[in-house]
Amino acid sequence: MSEFEKLKIVTRYELLKQIRRKRFYGVLTITVLAVVLTIGLYQGLDLPRRIGISENVINQQGAEVFAIFVTSMGALAILGAVFFAGDAIASEFEHKTGYILFPNPVKRNTIVIGKYLACFIATATILIIAYLISAGALLVFYRQVPIGILGSLAIALVLACFVISMAFVFSSVLKGGMGATIATLLTYMVLFSVISSSLAYAGYNPWFMPDRAGDAMTATYGVALGQVFGGMGGGGHTPGGMLQASQNPTLSFFVLLVYAVVFFGISIWMTKRREMI
């Protein structure tokens, strides 16, 4: 049997594992609720005017502004990816399930790739559901779906790839799945943000930082971020002009892809070297 056949088997059963777990449905529920609530609040409370977006922008790019708000909630699914991937490798060692899986005639690379694909499919499913709800709402309220939504989804998917890769690195090194999950969250949400903010304050454009993908996801709609968020916080200006440095979506896509490939390569290498002691 070819390794590709084995990869299909590993992916199928790893996906079944993901779907059987409560966390999959937890992330799905939270993401869908967040999107639906955002749609309701945006429309019900007339958020764009209340946060000070100019009438000109609302009239000309209302659908795009709405899409920015609702699809950013869909990106919550990416945080779910951390929970799917954090214990994917570590748990085989921590819970000793590896004693059943590893003594099979299948390469460790194949197992890691299969696990990765399963995590990605689980995350992508939730993301796509969230984006479909957003697209449905756009059709209902604006009778159009901005083309930028596809770019936003593409960046969200590649961001999911990156986050899963990073979680896999921690999962292949650390003893426990919980540690790997927390380490991934801290690195992505705290460490990268601190580095990016520091660079931005110092006057550098941190285009190479993976956490800039959030800006890139909104930039796909072609709305200047300053026009949308400039009014937030009582109409004050954001410090250091940080928000004015809009991220190039194409650049972000490839930056994230490179990070994803490099981190994934590291995780495969580490898992191959790891012994089932």
Added chain:
Amino acid sequence: MNYSIVTENLCKYYNGFLALDNLSLKVKKNEDVALLGPNGAGKTTTLKILCGLIRPSSGAAYINGINVVEERERALSEIGAIIETPEFYSFFTPAEILSYVGKLRGMHERELKRRAKEVINVVRLDDWINIKIEKFSRGMKQRLALAQALLHDPPILILDEPSLGLDPRGMMEIREVLKEERKKKTVFFASHLLTEVAQICKKVAIIDHGKLRAYDDISRLRKKYRSFERAYLKLTEGAI
């Protein structure tokens, strides 16, 4: 090729601690050999190397003449194994676990279904085949571990304390299964239960502090040391 399992000068260090010290032994085809020794003697380490779970620091291990380090996947296709106390994915059923590992071992759907039914019957888990493993006791998991080891009818069984966690009835049943399997397979298993070893195997490799102390027929050891127990105690005198 007359040997199912060969280890040549196998050494394994864990952060400077020598767990295996030049272990060399050969297990002939269709032979049943027990790896006997006190806790920490290096039994599980030896089996883990044979199953490709850890790498030897030096030396080599072969399964049916295939180097386990160099051609891991090919070597593993020849064995069925239970290492330590394995755990299963708790949200899977035995049927799903057997389907997963059976497919990874290249079994076809129809053959897999037939064998899964057979091995589940052998370990007496028929009524539990579609129940999630999260409801299983330790003994039931051990039975399932034996079922997955037997699933693809491998020529070699490598078992690490296969009756661990079983009640007396379960222990007897597992011993009967192994007695049956040894007629057509090479059975290499680790244990520290002298009675179990004497019941299942004819030959024993006694190791202590990672070193091979004796590798002989149990009957010959009995003759030489007047009893199997005395042989074991004498040969593992330095053990903690």
